[in-house]
Amino acid sequence: MKTRIDIACLVDDDPVYIFATKKVMTMANFCNSFLVFNNGREALDSLIAIMQSGAKMPDVILLDVNMPVMDGWQFLDEFIKVKPLQKTIIYIVTSSIDPEDIQRAKSYSEVSDYIVKPVTEKTLHNILSDFQQA
Amino acid sequence: MYSEIFVNQAPNAIAMFDTEMCYLAASQKWIRDYGLQGKEIIGKSHYEIFPEIGEDWKQIHRECLAGAINQNEDAYFLREDGSEQWLMWDVRPWYKEDGKVGGLLMYTDDITARKKTEQQLLLSEAQFRGAFEASPNGIAIVSLQGNWVNVNPAMCHILGYSKEELMQPTFQDITHPDDLAPDMALVHELLEGKREYYHLEKRYKHKDGHYIWALLSVSLVKDSAGKPKHFVSQVTDIDMQRLTQHKLEQTLNKLEGLMEASTQVGIIGTDTKGLITTYNKGAENLLGYTPDEMLYKQTPQIIHVKEEVEERAKELKAILGREVSGFDVFVTLPREQQYETREWTFLRKDGTRFSVQLTITAVHENGELVGYLGIFADISEIKRVESEIKSLLDVTSDQNERLKNFAHIVSHNLRSHSGNITILTELLLEEHPELESDEVVQNLKLSAANLKDTIAHLNEVVAMNTTVTQNLKKLHLKTRIDTAIQNVKAIAEANNVVIENYVDDSYYVSGIEAYLDSIVINFLTNGIKYRSLQRQPVVKINATADSGYVTISFEDNGIGMDLKLVKHKLFGMYKTFHGNADARGIGLFITKNQVEALGGKIDVESTENVGTTFKVYLKNENTH
Incomplete structure (x- = not known):
């Protein structure tokens, strides 16, 4: 049986997605706790604060691309600059199957994979095995 | 005495x-x-x-x-x-x-x-003989009946015959049919004493069969009693001269024809100073000035808009780094680079304006500049159509933009919602397994799945390129079909459908693997879906080839269709014809588009309750 991860972070502006994904994560026994942010700005500010306070950073970030205020790409660019000490695995999770988006995601070495919504239990199990190998 | x-x-x-x-x-x-x-x-x-x-x-x-x-x-x-x-x-x-x-x-x-007379005669005979033999001109003594009495070497050379050969035909035989009548008429005038000699440019038939132009001079030799004895004909080969002249005439005629016939193209020639020396019908039509008003009286400045010329003068100053004014505005560049084409606004005599495209060429004679030739056409209509096309293009690109946005909405937003609905339905069932038997929930689940499929198909349509020629590869047809058969093997077996691949090993088509696989799979699944339950279902794949195309046929013995009713919408989006549970009308639409993107086409034959044959024409790569 796979060990679950500690903190999973969801960055998405779609409450239905958040609701459903949290439920799937719970059922899949994916993590101990969630951090949820509704856009990139919110996520960035909070994560920087967490980092500076020395608190535990999330192990995995599931990052949406299309969001108001600050989108996924902008978040990535800023987050990379901060250079967090702890290793955080980032997944792009989006409905977009635009090849341009997929290509762009691949251009970031910090991005582990590109996941097309919806996030299912199977997706989460794959992430868990990646995580354990890492 | x-x-x-x-x-x-x-x-x-x-x-x-x-x-x-x-x-x-x-x-x-x-x-x-x-x-x-x-x-x-x-x-x-x-x-x-x-x-x-x-x-x-x-x-x-x-x-x-x-x-x-x-x-x-x-x-x-x-x-x-x-x-x-x-x-x-x-x-x-x-x-x-x-x-x-x-x-x-x-x-x-x-x-x-x-x-003394005798001696003179002998002498002149010798002189004549010498001249006759050595003359570069063809000389012939011709009898009154038209037979050759004697011909000199030059004559033989001009006409290509040996002396013996040339003596056979009469001069009529080797004269161009069109030139015979005038020649004969002149001969008669000679015989009737109306003239002493004649010159005629005529065509002789060379031994090779082609005609050559010659200048013929004929005089009649009479005996001492004044009776006609024979003709002396001198022939000068003027073939080259005549050809050149002919060409020149043709060119001149063409030019003149052009000048006068072109009623919609203006031609204005000037001397080096700008004085108009040529003014054709087209210019008259377009500008309203008569040749009398223009020729040797005006320069082209009268038809130009002053501000435009000044504007151009400034541009030229910037380019050339020196003042250019007056007529030089038009001819400075043509003088330096032979010609210049620009759009100008011209002024008609009545003051109205129109757009022209004007080409000015510097005209040289024996290397010396002698003037300029301006050729112009009214491009008002072209300008109007151009702006119309441009506005159409704007509309089209606007629509394209909206279509892209639509594609984006389909790709992203609709998918998000659909994904949510799917996952929520699954969660609902997981939390309340007893609802699995609830009809409403079952239908909800089905709808969610259908919505997901629909969006996937729409995405395929949107993502599809209409032309993919740059990515085309040479594909081995039999291998691709075998691969596709492997792909549908499970459902074929589940439905007891036999698939037979008769495609010859030698065929190659031009295509993209993903497209070709998708096309073949689509026809195979079609054949499986619409099988007849009354007989052993079989799908046969065959191929033939001509120099242009490989024709692949997918022949099933299924339920068939009434093409009279459905053919016009067979390849439309979301058309299904069978009330079949998993009928997916998008399939043929996508297949057709993929085939067309590969530069091919699809044809279909079908009889209800007998079967359907789809024919796919793809470009033959064997011949390339």
């Missing part, structure tokens, strides 16, 4: 002597020839009258008195004064009734004039 009268009045120089060489009679001509007018000679001795007669002649006379005859046809004498004289004579005895010699008959004639 009659004989005396006879001698006296004979037309020749005759004298009659007795045995003592005394004159018995002498003709008037004798007296004239020897300068004896007014002298009494009858009865006197010949030697007394001509004391210079030498012994040699006296000897001859004695011999003749003894019965001999002395004749000379042409004796040559060089006189003391250097003049030449030819004489002929006949000295013979005459006999009395008793048969005895009565004396001598002497006949002489001065043939100097005749001899």
Whole structure:
């Protein structure tokens, strides 16, 4: 049986997605706790604060691309600059199957994979095995 | 005595002597020839009258008195004064009734004039022969009937025949049919004495069969009585000249035709200073000025808009770094780079304006600038259409943009919602397993799945490129079909459908693997879906090829369709015809688009309850 991860972070502006994904994560026994942010700005500010306070950073970030205020790409660019000490695995999770988006995601070495919504239990199990190998 | 009268009045120089060489009679001509007018000679001795007669002649006379005859046809004498004289004579005895010699008959004639003429004739004949043989012009003696009497080497050379060959046909035979009539007419005029000679440019048929242009000069040679004897024809090969001239004429005609016939293209020529020297019909039509108003009176500045010319002058100053003004605004660049094409606004005589495209060319003659030629066309209509096209293009690109946005909405937003619904339905069932039997929930689940599929299909449509020619590869048809068969193997077996691949190993088509696989899979699943339950379902795949296309046929023995009813919408989006549970109308739509993107086409034949055959034409790669 796979060990679950500690903190999973969801960055998405779609409450239905958040609701459903949290439920799937719970059922899949994916993590101990969630951090949820509704856009990139919110996520960035909070994560920087967490980092500076020395608190535990999330192990995995599931990052949406299309969001108001600050989108996924902008978040990535800023987050990379901060250079967090702890290793955080980032997944792009989006409905977009635009090849341009997929290509762009691949251009970031910090991005582990590109996941097309919806996030299912199977997706989460794959992430868990990646995580354990890492 | 009659004989005396006879001698006296004979037309020749005759004298009659007795045995003592005394004159018995002498003709008037004798007296004239020897300068004896007014002298009494009858009865006197010949030697007394001509004391210079030498012994040699006296000897001859004695011999003749003894019965001999002395004749000379042409004796040559060089006189003391250097003049030449030819004489002929006949000295013979005459006999009395008793048969005895009565004396001598002497006949002489001065043939100097005749001899000189003869000599001249010989000389001129030799000269003629030399000229005839050596002349670079063809010379022929032609009989009155048109037969060759003699031809010179040049004539043979011009016409390509040997002398023997050329003597066979008449000149009519080797004359171009169109030139025969005028030639014959002139021949008749010669014969009728209406003219002494004629010149004619005509075409002769060369031995090779092609016609050559020649200048023919013919004169009629008459005999001394003025009767026509034969023609002397001189032929000069002017083929090159004539060809050049012909071309020049053609070009000139064309140019003139162009100038005058082009009623919608203006042509204005000027001298180096800008004075208009050429002004065609088109220019007149377009500008409203008559040639009389323009020629040698105006420069093209009258039809230009002043502000535009000033604007151009500024541009030229910037380009060339020097002031350019007046007529030079138009011709500076043409002078330096041979020609210049620009759009201008022209002013008509009535003051209205129109757009033209004007090309100005510098005209040189023998390397020297002699003027300029401006050719212009009214492009108002083109301008109008251009702006129309541009606005259409704007609309199209606007629509394209909206379509892209739509694609984006489909791709992203719709998918998000659909994904949510799918996952929520699954969560609902997981939390409340008892709802699995609830019909509403079952339908909800089905709808969620269908929505997901629909969006996936729409995405395929949106993502599909209409042209993919740059990515086309040479694909081995049989391998691709075998791969596709493997792909559908599970559902084929589940439905007890036999798939038979008869495609020859040698065929290659032009395509993209993903497209070709998708096309084949689609037809195979179609064949499986629409199988007949009344017989063993079979799908057969065949291929034939011609130089352009490989035709792949997918033949099933399924339920078929009534093409009269459905053919027009068969390949439309979201059309299904069978009420079949998993009928997916998008399939044929996508397949058709994929085939077309590969540069191919689809055809279909079907009979209800017998089966359907789809034919896919893809570009044959074997021939490439």
